[in-house]
Amino acid sequence: MRKKTIAIDMDGVLADIDAQLIDHYNKAHGTTLSKESIKGLTSDVAFKERDFIHKLLHSENFFRTLPVMPDAVESLLELDKDFEIFIVSAATEFPISLSEKMAWLAEHFPFIKWDNIILCGSKRIINTDYMIDDHCKNLDYCMGKPIMFTAFHNVNQNHHIRVNNWKEAVALLKETL
Template sequence: MKKPIIAVDMDDTICHLVKRAIYHNNLNFPTHPLRYEDMIHWDTSHLRHPESTHDVFYGRPGLFEELELYDEYVVDEMRKLNDAYDVIVVTAAEPRTVVEKWNWLQQHMPFITAEQFITCKRKNLLGFDLLIDDGAHNLIPAHEDGKKVICIPHPWNIQERERYNFPLMSSWKEAKAYIDEVLQVVGV
């Protein structure tokens, strides 16, 4: 029997990118401190220091290798998912960040193989049964295509969460059991 395919985003889903980028922004531009709660949409240019462009904010060499795990449960729950389902880790990446993201993944989740690691910005082009992501730009097209989704709640997806009423997962604690329910899988 074919296992359901679960596509899992990396940044701000299994690790914290925005919080770490804010940390470095606030060190480098103390006159323009950012708060996580202020990140209510993707365009943050009005919040940042004029010299803190998108490339500066997310482009610090080594940034993607120093990200913290989403929470204390994510590794064990990802391992459980990997044992039960066909898991792919799908992340938007620029060429210069691919190696950093792969290194992070191998440091924290070495059970994810290279065949399970996909860099792709337009995730709706991939075949999966469930998408776990924080980006509304990924969740909405998947939802509209009739695929199951789980939203990782953050300030930047509040409006879309309210509009689409996505199932939420704010912690990875007991994620496998929750995902079994969402997929309505029995005995896997």
């Protein structure tokens, strides 16, 4: 019997890009932003110095050093028993991130094989049973069942099933078996 498939986003779902952005932004600008203080804001509003963010996202070692989301490794190991997992990241916008994301995945998720990693531009072509992502621009085109992973920028969007953390994601997906 074929395992059901899950497309899982990296930034904001497996990798805590928000923590990294906030940390770098606060250090550079003497601010005290936190995930709570920017909750409900868009990235443009939360991070007023857009040029700084643009340079940061195109800088060497930014994506390689992202922290792992709490419970992500254990959760994917658990899901891997019953689902075929694909890591799908719209990475081509940031070419420097391609090799860094591959190295990051090899370090933190060595059980995900290279042929289950998709680094792309648009996710519209991804055809899996489920997609876990933090951006509606990806979930709105999901061919399977979209699952929104909570992030500061999506808390006011409610047109997809939402999970707030990896434990909730595992529980939701295990219900479908």
